[in-house]
Amino acid sequence: MSNSPYIMRPIGIVRSPRDEAIDDNWGDVVSQIELCDDVPIESLAGIEDFSHAEIIYVFDRVTPDKITSGARHPRGNSAWPLVGIFAQRAKNRPNRLGSTMVRILGREGRTLKVLALDAIDGTPVLDIKPVMNEFLPRETVHQPAWSHELMSDYWRTNDDGPC
């Protein structure tokens, strides 16, 4: 079994009003993804015909000592069960990959404007894929209660009241 590493180069960078890792309230964050200089503008041709894109990025501010490869309480909250890093979406994970589906707001040349990307300013982007209905789950999605609790304020916007 080959265990050789793969070298990934950023294809873009996130420009976001957020510059620190905050757990919640990503719902109304508008970001720009700027292509790296060596990526041709044609790579984005036709993306505006899709409503959503999947952004694969690196949690580059996570230092190696913070990475968990075993189990942990999500957000360090002992009220939630001890679950494996691959049963949660926390940033402190092997390879530090993030993957989020965002709304496409528009494109201007080499810049893609998106809504609700949960990546901070300066985050390196490794891939952009169009969201297709056919690639979403084709059966009902089930998940444990703790994950609903964890996500309750994740996309909350600043306009949402506390009730």
Added chain:
Amino acid sequence: MSNSPYIMRPIGIVRSPRDEAIDDNWGDVVSQIELCDDVPIESLAGIEDFSHAEIIYVFDRVTPDKITSGARHPRGNSAWPLVGIFAQRAKNRPNRLGSTMVRILGREGRTLKVLALDAIDGTPVLDIKPVMNEFLPRETVHQPAWSHELMSDYWRTNDDGPC
């Protein structure tokens, strides 16, 4: 802007009955993802409480000369428009990353059994994330007609008749 590379190490490997890249009919393919020896078994704790997982993997059989960073006709079919590599999900892409949501069938120790993973035998896996409803698009997903045509037989099972 930092353009430094990131080194990714496989956390698992795909065991699949398919050993060549075929475009269609992935719907009833059952695969196993085996954790690499250096990844603790606890990393998968609790994943069976989720119905679906997102698998991020490397299209490692794609050679560098086949990678497109500009625009191309999907599947080389000139009946479909010339679109950018980031407006399609083709394997011949920068960083060669694949991302697919699969049904979790079960877990036995260090092996996760999944349905409809479109990765061939031996494919290196970089990450496994649980699918949460909150991380799926929160608005209706729109996409161009060509993408529906391209996907028409992608998940077709061998039990599906031609009509």
